[in-house]
Amino acid sequence: MILRLEGVTKRFGGLIAVDNVSFDVPMGQVFALIGPNGAGKTTLFNCITGLFQPTLGNVVFEGKSISGLKQHQVARLGIARTFQNIRLFDYMTALDNVRLGQHVRMSAKLWDSLFKTPKARREEVAVTEAATELLNFVGIARQADNYARNLAYGQQRRLEIARALATRPRLLLLDEPAAGFNPQEKVDLMRLVEKILGLGITVFLIEHDMRVVMESSKRIAVLDHGEKIAEGTPEEVRRDPLVIEAYLGRSA
Amino acid sequence: MRERSRALSAWIGRRAHERNSVIYAALIVAALFFPTIAANLTGDPSPMISEAASAGVFVLLAIGLNVVVGFAGLLDLGYAAFFAIGAYTAGMLASGQLGASPLQHEIHIPFWIVLFLAMFFAASFGALLGAPTLRLRGDYLAIVTLGFGEIVPRVFRNMGFGSPLGNWTSGINGINALDQPTLPFWFVGPWVNQAFGVVKDFEFNYDPVAYYALMVILVFICVILVNNLQRSRMGRAWMAVREDEVAAAAMGVNTVTTKLLAFGIGAAFSGFAGAYYGTKLSLVGPDAFSFVVSVTVLVMVVLGGMGNIPGVMVGSLLIYYILYIFLPNLPDYASNLAQTVGLGFLNQPNYQHGWPGLSAEVQLLPFLFFGVILVSIMLLRPQGLIPSRSRAEELRRRSTDEQPITAVAETTAH
Numbered sequence: 001m002i003l004r005l006e007g008v009t010k011r012f013g014g015l016i017a018v019d020n021v022s023f024d025v026p027m028g029q030v031f032a033l034i035g036p037n038g039a040g041k042t043t044l045f046n047c048i049t050g051l052f053q054p055t056l057g058n059v060v061f062e063g064k065s066i067s068g069l070k071q072h073q074v075a076r077l078g079i080a081r082t083f084q085n086i087r088l089f090d091y092m093t094a095l096d097n098v099r100l101g102q103h104v105r106m107s108a109k110l111w112d113s114l115f116k117t118p119k120a121r122r123e124e125v126a127v128t129e130a131a132t133e134l135l136n137f138v139g140i141a142r143q144a145d146n147y148a149r150n151l152a153y154g155q156q157r158r159l160e161i162a163r164a165l166a167t168r169p170r171l172l173l174l175d176e177p178a179a180g181f182n183p184q185e186k187v188d189l190m191r192l193v194e195k196i197l198g199l200g201i202t203v204f205l206i207e208h209d210m211r212v213v214m215e216s217s218k219r220i221a222v223l224d225h226g227e228k229i230a231e232g233t234p235e236e237v238r239r240d241p242l243v244i245e246a247y248l249g250r251s252a
Numbered sequence: 253m254r255e256r257s258r259a260l261s262a263w264i265g266r267r268a269h270e271r272n273s274v275i276y277a278a279l280i281v282a283a284l285f286f287p288t289i290a291a292n293l294t295g296d297p298s299p300m301i302s303e304a305a306s307a308g309v310f311v312l313l314a315i316g317l318n319v320v321v322g323f324a325g326l327l328d329l330g331y332a333a334f335f336a337i338g339a340y341t342a343g344m345l346a347s348g349q350l351g352a353s354p355l356q357h358e359i360h361i362p363f364w365i366v367l368f369l370a371m372f373f374a375a376s377f378g379a380l381l382g383a384p385t386l387r388l389r390g391d392y393l394a395i396v397t398l399g400f401g402e403i404v405p406r407v408f409r410n411m412g413f414g415s416p417l418g419n420w421t422s423g424i425n426g427i428n429a430l431d432q433p434t435l436p437f438w439f440v441g442p443w444v445n446q447a448f449g450v451v452k453d454f455e456f457n458y459d460p461v462a463y464y465a466l467m468v469i470l471v472f473i474c475v476i477l478v479n480n481l482q483r484s485r486m487g488r489a490w491m492a493v494r495e496d497e498v499a500a501a502a503m504g505v506n507t508v509t510t511k512l513l514a515f516g517i518g519a520a521f522s523g524f525a526g527a528y529y530g531t532k533l534s535l536v537g538p539d540a541f542s543f544v545v546s547v548t549v550l551v552m553v554v555l556g557g558m559g560n561i562p563g564v565m566v567g568s569l570l571i572y573y574i575l576y577i578f579l580p581n582l583p584d585y586a587s588n589l590a591q592t593v594g595l596g597f598l599n600q601p602n603y604q605h606g607w608p609g610l611s612a613e614v615q616l617l618p619f620l621f622f623g624v625i626l627v628s629i630m631l632l633r634p635q636g637l638i639p640s641r642s643r644a645e646e647l648r649r650r651s652t653d654e655q656p657i658t659a660v661a662e663t664t665a666h
Binding site: 049051070071072075076080081083087088089090091092096099100101103104105106108110112113114115116120123124147149163164166167 | 477487488
């Protein structure tokens with residue numbers, strides 16, 4: 001497995017947002033995290049990527065504990081993410097957004113930047129090429145010179161994925177990538193996710209749309225009120241009475 | 253509609269680039285011919301050239317503050333502190349000052365080395381101040397830098413005679429008689445009323461033309477370096493931190509060191525400018541680095557066009573002109589104007605009715621006029637005189653539609 005959560009707990013004062021959650025994300029497939037609104041899914045993502053530090057428990061990535069690391073250190077190790085409420089750099093071009101994503105894989109120091117050393121020039125050329133390729137990969141190459149702010153909603157979602165891919169991750173966390181999409185766009189997104197898997201990147205996603213989740217994921221974990229209430233294949237999860245109850249409410 | 257707005261923004265981008273090249277070219281030409289023009293305008297061009305060299309100090313300051321405020325989006329209200337540190341570095345390390353200090357030994361380091369020492373000290377203090385405070389955001393950072401800007405000149409003021417640590421800075425009197433830069437050779441020509449030639453072992457000796465030339469070269473080098481930075485890995489990281497810190501961190505940008513570097517580089521510019529300023533004036537006193545200096549530089553950056561280097565340069569020259577040339581001469585302009593339009597009686601004081609005469613009245617109100625000018629410019633061009641593409645776009649957007657709602661509607665429609 002590529003990621004293992006060991007009893008991860010996150011408390012905000014008296015509120016327990018994530019309560020003792022453990023599961024393994026296997027390498028090379030799509031793993032999904034589902035649950036009703038406010039179940040603690042995004043908080044869990046934030047705990048993995050270092051935006052929050054877990055109150056208790058441990059996050060293990062490729063055999064090494066990454067608890068306590070800062071966001072940029074986690075990104076350097078090979079975990080990239082997108083955000084539920086798209087967080088692009090609005091007034092940077094699409095191309096610059098993706099180039100920024102490669103920041104962590106670049107080696108130009110302040111000196112190189114100041115004096116535009118040959119090393120810095122070569123790196124810039126390579127970075128621009130790679131960024132163009134990534135924009136192509138997610139299908140928005142024509143938008144390269146437009147500000148992220150001016151892209152259509154669906155293009156922004158794709159740009160965010162391209163930016164995350166630019167950090168050359170081995171694990172990609174997608175936080176509700178299909179939110180606000182129509183059925184056709186959802187199909188397109190699933191195709192993109194398959195292409196990403198083809199690059200050898202494990203995808204771990206949060207999603208509300210059950211059809212998207214059931215079709216694309218090999219394994220699913222379900223959170224409710226911060227606790228993991230089920231885990232298994234889509235078939236197992238679909239039949240789980242606890243899951244049905246969490247989603248549809250207790251039948252009287 | 254969307255296609256059109258997109259085409260429009262691309263067009264603005266291209267235009268912005270061309271426009272910047274034109275402004276750079278114009279600035280270079282103006283800088284090269286300024287001494288000649290000044291010589292033709294007045295009998296003794298020295299005051300004008302000296303004034304231009306001092307304006308260059310503010311151009312340097314504005315370029316430096318633009319890195320902090322324009323690129324990285326950190327509001328620094330104590331920028332004059334680093335200016336003071338640079339000037340005092342030059343003052344203490346290149347004059348007889350420390351002979352009177354507990355050190356009892358004068359230090360005379362050559363100007364060219366002092367320039368870099370000042371840069372280094374200012375940058376170190378920038379890092380020292382930045383390390384604990386850059387975790388703060390927005391308003392809080394502004395307040396801390398404001399405090400720092402007040403503390404530094406006060407420390408220098410109180411390090412004079414009778415301070416418990418001995419006399420290091422001559423307190424309120426300031427340090428004077430700074431060593432003048434020397435060069436192994438220098439060029440002379442018609443601009444100093446001599447034939448073309450080369451002089452050996454040249455000493456600057458308060459020569460305004462030499463100081464002017466040095467300033468033009470310094471600004472030229474600094475603009476190239478900052479331009480390089482803006483289009484580099486570092487420049488992108490600054491922009492990203494400005495746009496969204498959380499997202500930048502998630503993409504692997506170490507936001508603390510990135511901000512610290514912006515702060516340090518800004519401080520380095522300020523220190524650099526400070527050493528030049530102190531040496532040119534040959535006087536470093538605590539009053540030259542008040543809060544007003546910090547605010548003036550900030551006004552230059554915002555009004556010129558935050559984040560756009562040529563804009564910031566034009567802004568600083570314009571504000572310098574208004575503050576140090578236009579406003580001091582305004583009383584004369586006003587009374588001359590009154591005379592020519594037939595309102596000459598306004599120039600006569602009438603003390604019975606409490607009218608001190610137009611010239612004296614205007615003299616009392618320079619900052620009223622400064623305020624009116626600033627407010628008018630910001631009303632007419634809120635994005636600054638020559639804004640960067642992103643800033644122009646940002647202000648254009650904010651005043652028109654709110655995009656996300658229409659964006660969702662469109663994506664669900666097709």
